[in-house]
Amino acid sequence: MRNLKDRYSRRRIALAIASGLTLLVLVVLVNVLRSPSDFPATTSGVSTTISISSGEAGTSIARSLQSAGVVKNFRYFVSVLLKDPSSLGIAPGAHTIDTHIPSELALTELLDQKRILNLIVVKDASTTQTVLSALHSDTNLLQGDALKTVTLALPNPAHSLEGELGPDQYSFSAHTSTHDALTAMTNMAKTNFQSSGILAGYQKYSPYQLLTIASLLQIEADPSDYANAAEVIYNRLAINMPLQLNSTVAYAQGLQGSIGLTIAATHVPSAYNTYLHTGLPPTPICNPSLAALRATLHPARGSWLYFITVKPHDTRFTDSYSQFETWVALYNHNVAMGAFK
Numbered sequence: 001m002r003n004l005k006d007r008y009s010r011r012r013i014a015l016a017i018a019s020g021l022t023l024l025v026l027v028v029l030v031n032v033l034r035s036p037s038d039f040p041a042t043t044s045g046v047s048t049t050i051s052i053s054s055g056e057a058g059t060s061i062a063r064s065l066q067s068a069g070v071v072k073n074f075r076y077f078v079s080v081l082l083k084d085p086s087s088l089g090i091a092p093g094a095h096t097i098d099t100h101i102p103s104e105l106a107l108t109e110l111l112d113q114k115r116i117l118n119l120i121v122v123k124d125a126s127t128t129q130t131v132l133s134a135l136h137s138d139t140n141l142l143q144g145d146a147l148k149t150v151t152l153a154l155p156n157p158a159h160s161l162e163g164e165l166g167p168d169q170y171s172f173s174a175h176t177s178t179h180d181a182l183t184a185m186t187n188m189a190k191t192n193f194q195s196s197g198i199l200a201g202y203q204k205y206s207p208y209q210l211l212t213i214a215s216l217l218q219i220e221a222d223p224s225d226y227a228n229a230a231e232v233i234y235n236r237l238a239i240n241m242p243l244q245l246n247s248t249v250a251y252a253q254g255l256q257g258s259i260g261l262t263i264a265a266t267h268v269p270s271a272y273n274t275y276l277h278t279g280l281p282p283t284p285i286c287n288p289s290l291a292a293l294r295a296t297l298h299p300a301r302g303s304w305l306y307f308i309t310v311k312p313h314d315t316r317f318t319d320s321y322s323q324f325e326t327w328v329a330l331y332n333h334n335v336a337m338g339a340f341k
Contacts, residue, residue, distance in 0.1 A: 037073030045099035054092040069099045077103040093171020120170045124289040125218045128161045135178050142177040150182045153190035154208045163211045163284025164189045196293035214292040215284035219247040225315045226295035232304050243274040251285040311339045
């Protein structure tokens with residue numbers, strides 16, 4: 001009986017060991033199959049810098065990450081990009097990023113703007129002055145008188161940069177000159193001009209005139225109203241009617257962002273005063289978005305001559321001056337009630 005018991009006990013021990021080994025193998029296999037081409041979270045190494053250009057493809061970014069030792073396999077990182085819509089927000093520039101990290105963490109670090117070196121943002125509706133202020137305050141850049149030597153995508157008699165600095169995020173290495181920084185911005189603007197189609201002109205309007213119109217749309221209307229506002233501008237230009245846009249007078253006075261306009265301001269002696277002068281202002285008044293540029297080629301169809309934003313995101317269009325006056329009264333009421341604060 002003792003021998004039978006001993007053999008039975010040894011058999012149980014052997015089975016237990018075999019079961020344990022099988023379980024261990026299964027655990028290892030599960031961990032391997034879970035991320036066969038990814039670094040585990042515990043292997044993070046020293047940080048490195050990855051440069052991403054504007055419009056760079058995800059596959060190209062992934063290959064750079066693999067080459068720098070950030071991710072283990074570029075194909076796996078691409079699969080992470082494709083599953084996460086936020087990946088569209090990866091900005092161009094020099095990114096500081098850890099090495100030997102999981103692909104999900106690599107994406108998180110790429111989306112973190114605090115990790116972008118020497119970041120300068122040219123916003124939609126920004127002006128040349130605001131961009132120059134940002135450049136001149138960046139101690140990493142080599143300062144200089146760059147305005148006169150920058151090549152413009154759309155040359156103009158005043159050699160004005162207004163409207164010709166492409167909205168985007170820029171990251172410049174130390175000791176980049178302001179000339180080179182501005183050149184990168186004008187190149188981005190040229191890309192937008194080509195993409196929008198304005199370089200071919202529209203009806204009797206030149207590409208530079210279309211750029212100017214786009215800058216007006218950018219300030220005067222919400223994106224959903226660009227096409228309608230463009231039609232108002234074209235309709236007024238067609239009958240030689242003053243555009244009477246507050247935005248151009250505000251630009252002349254250096255008061256961008258101001259929604260109100262005094263009667264006295266409408267008499268300011270400036271070529272940008274579209275209450276005093278017919279036609280377009282001599283230059284754009286801001287750097288327009290790609291959407292505003294495209295709207296200049298695709299105006300809505302209507303007889304409107306007037307439009308006004310009576311409250312945020314509520315812009316109305318009409319060909320009746322009496323209706324317009326009614327809406328002006330509503331606008332003034334909404335201003336008094338703080339709707340625009």
